[in-house]
Amino acid sequence: MNKLFDLRIVIALLFLVFGVVVTVSGLVATSSVSASGDPVGVNVNLWTGIPMLIFAVLMALWAFIRPVAPEDVAPTAPEESTTEAK
Amino acid sequence: MQALADGSLRLNAGPIDYVLIAVYFILVLGIGVLARRSVSSSLDFFLSGRSLPAWVTGLAFISANLGAVEIFGMVANGAQYGVPTIHYYWIGAIPAMVFLGLVMMPFYYGAKVRSVPEFMLRRFGPFAHLVNAISFALAQVLIAGVNLYALATVINLLLGWPLWLAIVLGAVIVLAYTTLGGMRAAVYNEVMQFFVIVAMLVPLTFIGLHRVGGWSGLISKIHATTGNSVAAQTHAWPATGLTGISSPVLSVIGLVFGLGFVLSFGYWTTNFAEVQRALSAKSMSAARRTPLIGAYPKTFIVLVIFIPGMIAAVISPQLAAYKASGGTLSNGVTYNNAIELLIGQLLPNGMLGVAIAGLVAAFMAGMAANVSSFNTVWTYDIWQRYIKKDRPDEHYLRVGRNATIAASLIAILTAFIAASLGNSNIMDYLQTLFGFFNAPLFATFILGMFWKRMSAAAGAWGLISGTVAAVVVDSLNRTGVLNLSGQGGSFISAAAAFVVDVLISIIITMFTAPRPEADLKGLVWSLTSRDGLKKIESAADAGWYRKPAVLGGGVLVIALVLNIIFW
Numbered sequence: 001m002n003k004l005f006d007l008r009i010v011i012a013l014l015f016l017v018f019g020v021v022v023t024v025s026g027l028v029a030t031s032s033v034s035a036s037g038d039p040v041g042v043n044v045n046l047w048t049g050i051p052m053l054i055f056a057v058l059m060a061l062w063a064f065i066r067p068v069a070p071e072d073v074a075p076t077a078p079e080e081s082t083t084e085a086k
Numbered sequence: 087m088q089a090l091a092d093g094s095l096r097l098n099a100g101p102i103d104y105v106l107i108a109v110y111f112i113l114v115l116g117i118g119v120l121a122r123r124s125v126s127s128s129l130d131f132f133l134s135g136r137s138l139p140a141w142v143t144g145l146a147f148i149s150a151n152l153g154a155v156e157i158f159g160m161v162a163n164g165a166q167y168g169v170p171t172i173h174y175y176w177i178g179a180i181p182a183m184v185f186l187g188l189v190m191m192p193f194y195y196g197a198k199v200r201s202v203p204e205f206m207l208r209r210f211g212p213f214a215h216l217v218n219a220i221s222f223a224l225a226q227v228l229i230a231g232v233n234l235y236a237l238a239t240v241i242n243l244l245l246g247w248p249l250w251l252a253i254v255l256g257a258v259i260v261l262a263y264t265t266l267g268g269m270r271a272a273v274y275n276e277v278m279q280f281f282v283i284v285a286m287l288v289p290l291t292f293i294g295l296h297r298v299g300g301w302s303g304l305i306s307k308i309h310a311t312t313g314n315s316v317a318a319q320t321h322a323w324p325a326t327g328l329t330g331i332s333s334p335v336l337s338v339i340g341l342v343f344g345l346g347f348v349l350s351f352g353y354w355t356t357n358f359a360e361v362q363r364a365l366s367a368k369s370m371s372a373a374r375r376t377p378l379i380g381a382y383p384k385t386f387i388v389l390v391i392f393i394p395g396m397i398a399a400v401i402s403p404q405l406a407a408y409k410a411s412g413g414t415l416s417n418g419v420t421y422n423n424a425i426e427l428l429i430g431q432l433l434p435n436g437m438l439g440v441a442i443a444g445l446v447a448a449f450m451a452g453m454a455a456n457v458s459s460f461n462t463v464w465t466y467d468i469w470q471r472y473i474k475k476d477r478p479d480e481h482y483l484r485v486g487r488n489a490t491i492a493a494s495l496i497a498i499l500t501a502f503i504a505a506s507l508g509n510s511n512i513m514d515y516l517q518t519l520f521g522f523f524n525a526p527l528f529a530t531f532i533l534g535m536f537w538k539r540m541s542a543a544a545g546a547w548g549l550i551s552g553t554v555a556a557v558v559v560d561s562l563n564r565t566g567v568l569n570l571s572g573q574g575g576s577f578i579s580a581a582a583a584f585v586v587d588v589l590i591s592i593i594i595t596m597f598t599a600p601r602p603e604a605d606l607k608g609l610v611w612s613l614t615s616r617d618g619l620k621k622i623e624s625a626a627d628a629g630w631y632r633k634p635a636v637l638g639g640g641v642l643v644i645a646l647v648l649n650i651i652f653w
Contacts, residue, residue, distance in 0.1 A: 007142060007274050010113060011281055017109050018285070018440055025102055025436040035098040035438045036430040042296060045436040048289045052440075055281075 008063035015056035023049030095419070095426050097244045103439030110282065110443040114263060114450070117274045121267025128482040131268035132462040133200060133366045138270070140372035142277055144379030147183075147363040148387075149276035152283060153452025154236060154445060157391065161428075162421035163328075164395020165405065168308065168319030169652050170328040171395065175388040176645040177346040182354035183377040183384065184638040190355050191364060193535055195373040197608045200365070201459075202358040203467045209534045209609045210545030211601075212471075217546050219467040221523050221553075222358060223460055227493050230456035231500025237449035238501060244426060244442060253501045256446075260453050261494040264461075265487050269366055272458045276363075279447040280383070286444035287390040290425075293432050294397035304393075307400045311410050319396070322652045344577025348584040352528035359459040371632065378637040385644055398424035401431060453497065461489040522560070525580040526552025529587035538610045541598040544591040552587030556580060 026045030034040055125131050163171040199205045203222060207215035238252035263271045298304045308319055318326065324334035328341075354360060354377070364376035399409045404419045405427055419427065429441050465486045474481070530548050534540050559579035606613050630636060 007117075007277060010117060010274070011278055014110065014113050014278060015281070015285070018106060021102065021106060022436045022440065025434075033434060034430065034432055035100070035103075035435050037098075038431045040293060040297065040432055040434070042293060044289065044293055044432070044434050047293075048285075048437050048440075052285060 006063050006067070008059050012056045012059035012063065015052045015059065019049050019051075019053035019056055021049075023053060025049075095243050095423060095430065096246055097426075097430050097438060097442070098435070099245055099438060099442065100435040102435050103442060106436075106439030107443045107446070110447065111259060113278065114259065114275055114447075117278070118263025118266040118271040121263075121271035121274060124270055125268050125483075128465070128479050128486060129200070130270070131483050131486050132458075132465065133362070134268065134270040134273060136366060137368045138273060138366045138372075140367055140375040140379055142273060143363050143367045143372065143376040145280050145383065146273040146276040146366075147360060147376050147380035148384045149280040149283075149451055150359055150363055150455035151179075152280065152387070152448065153233060153455070154240070154448040155233065155452060157283070157287075157445070157448050158236075158422055158425060160388070160391045161395040161398070161425040164392030165399040165409070165424040166395075166421045167328045168396050169322050169392065170318070171392040172322055172388050172648070172652060173328065173341055173345060175384060176649055177341055178350040179354060179384055180381050180641060180645045181346060182350040183381040184642055185351060186355045186361075186364075187374045187376065187378040187381075187634055188638050190531070190535070191374045191377070192370070193609060193614070194361060195365060195367075195370050196614070200466050201463050202356055202361050203463055205531075205609070206545070207467070207471070209606070210530075211542040214530075214542065214546035214549060215467065215471075217549055218527065219463055223463045223468065225523060226359065226456045226460040226463070227496050228500055230453045230460070230493060230497035231504065233449055233453040233456065234497050235501040235504040237446065237453070238505065240426075240445060240449070244445075249505050250502070253498060253505070256450060256453070257494050257498045257501075260450050260457060261491065264454050264457050265490045268486070269362070269458055269462075272454045273363060273366060275447075275454065276451050279444075279451045282440070282444045282447050284387070284390070286429075286441040287387070287394065289437060290394045290428055290432060290441075291390040291397075294394055294401070294428065297401055297432070298397055304396060304400060308396065311400065311406050322649060340577045340581075344581045348525050348528065349577060349580040351532075352524035352526075352580065352584075356524055356527040356531055358463060359455045362459050362462060371634070374634045375632065375637060378634055378641065381638075381641040382644075385641060385648065394428055395421075395424050398428040402427040457490055457493045457497070460493045461486045464489045464493075522553050522556035522579070522583060525556055525583040526587040529584045530591065533588060533591050534610070536611050537595075538603065538606055538612055539595060539600045540591060541595045541600055543598045544594040547594050548587040548591035551590040552583040555586035556583035558582075 022045045026043050026047070026049050032040050032043055034044075124135070127135070129135055160171060160174065163174070194202070194205060197205060197208065199208065203215055203219040206218045234253055234256055237256045238249045241247050241252040241256075242249050263275060267274075295301065295304065298307055305320055324337045324341075326332055326334060326337045364373045367373040367376050399405050399421075402419070402424075404417055405421070405424060408415050408417060408419055408421075425445075429438065433441055465482050469485050469489075470477075470482055474485075526549050529552055530545055533548070534545060556579045559582045560575065563575035563579070603613060608614050
């Protein structure tokens with residue numbers, strides 16, 4: 001359960017959902033008009049959704065490459081506590 | 087917030103936006119539930135068991151400050167004053183954060199104190215401690231109410247929800263994750279919130295710049311709306327518009343001494359809501375690196391704060407008209423609406439949900455920082471010290487959880503009082519007032535850390551007289567005796583607080599006995615061994631690039647270069 005609560009995984013999960021939802025809405029309808037009806041000129045959702053997906057992948061990669069180090073687990077309650085690496 | 091009623095700032099949030107906001111809050115609460123499993127002692131609850139890595143505490147350190155009041159206020163400054171807004175970061179925050187990491191953190195972390203008032207107690211005894219602990223606890227719980235009220239007005243403005251619903255919902259969510267997971271949940275959520283805020287601000291900057299034709303397009307459009315005063319908007323120095331001090335030389339002195347030295351050093355180095363994040367770090371090295379690591383994103387984030395502000399004042403017709411009139415036009419918007427106007431003009435459904443989540447997250451992080459620092463000071467510094475000593479640790483853990491609930495209820499009450507008064511000026515004033523506690527606190531700390539002769543009575547009376555001096559100068563300015571139009575008034579009152587505090591402390595020390603040196607070990611520079619700073623505690627602290635001096639020097643150089651670029 002410790003690794004499940006790596007903060008980097010939580011952040012990756014959030015931006016994965018944000019990225020997928022925003023990118024898909026950019027693909028199905030070009031979002032070059034703001035929610036209030038002002039012209040923007042670029043497909044905002046597509047251009048912001050893709051960087052969010054990339055960020056999610058990078059965060060997950062970081063957590064995967066440098067997982068929680070055993071010595072970083074908080075000493076107060078070893079069987080329950082959680083911490084990330086580095 | 088005058089435009090509450092007419093709905094002109096309403097954003098057309100769609101189902102997709104609500105889905106994204108909901109996803110965010112499920113994760114916020116999920117962090118609270120997961121963090122609960124690591125809370126088995128009061129130290130876990132209040133300082134996360136001193137176990138967090140430096141990148142987490144570093145981001146939480148700036149995130150606790152990057153609340154909504156900060157974002158709205160600084161985007162508004164960008165819209166009103168332009169480039170000089172950077173002074174709050176490159177002159178204000180950065181040197182103070184470096185000073186905290188290099189000079190002051192060894193005392194805080196090394197003395198193993200659990201709060202800033204506790205350091206006060208060990209250096210100056212109970213009188214100064216009580217003054218500091220009570221004023222801090224009171225300020226935090228009332229500011230939590232201010233944050234909650236501000237959150238509710240923005241939700242009301244953007245989404246049309248009733249104020250009472252927004253107040254209660256916001257408080258319940260913050261209460262849920264801070265009582266469950268304690269400091270760890272607060273810190274983790276602050277880190278996540280930092281990234282969501284960046285995900286809101288960076289697209290606003292780039293899309294906004296695209297709209298106005300890049301930086302040069304922005305400058306020429308600002309020229310069109312402000313005419314001859316364009317240089318004051320597009321150059322950082324001497325910032326006479328920002329300070330309201332007409333002499334350039336005095337304006338620079340006001341900035342460097344008032345804002346840069348007293349106000350910012352006071353805020354960043356003695357405000358427990360900030361320092362608490364560093365005290366949660368897992369080693370001395372990580373604690374010292376906390377403000378230093380935080381300083382790097384802090385240096386760059388101002389770019390995506392003041393530029394959107396400047397863009398908002400150009401592309402929003404209402405705000406441009408307001409600015410052209412010199413802030414006298416009453417058309418339902420003010421500079422404080424800059425970020426909402428920009429979001430409404432630039433973001434489609436989808437990104438709109440991310441932006442609203444970011445704004446709401448910012449309010450909650452501000453309130454959570456207030457609540458989590460309040461419950462620590464209340465439990466350790468007031469309850470354990472003066473009311474119920476020597477109870478088992480579970481007792482204090484329970485007191486901490488109850489204090490969190492009580493603080494949230496008081497915050498709700500404060501927010502409702504503010505809502506019934508129907509204007510935010512009183513709340514602004516309260517906030518300024520509490521800001522006055524920091525400047526003299528810094529003077530007292532810095533004297534106390536480097537001057538072992540300074541007596542206990544000097545600590546308390548310096549603090550009180552400095553606070554009074556700040557209030558007096560501020561009142562003189564508000565009643566028009568000093569008459570500074572910009573934000574120079576707060577710089578001057580902070581400077582006055584500092585000078586008065588130092589003078590009174592010196593005078594009182596001359597007539598009172600110093601504390602015995604044996605009591606001051608680890609609390610005063612000349613009586614503290616420096617060996618602990620050199621020792622490397624684990625592999626995670628090794629490497630030249632993790633040396634505090636290197637990290638601190640690096641960020642100062644970057645801030646200097648940026649200052650030259652925006653000269």
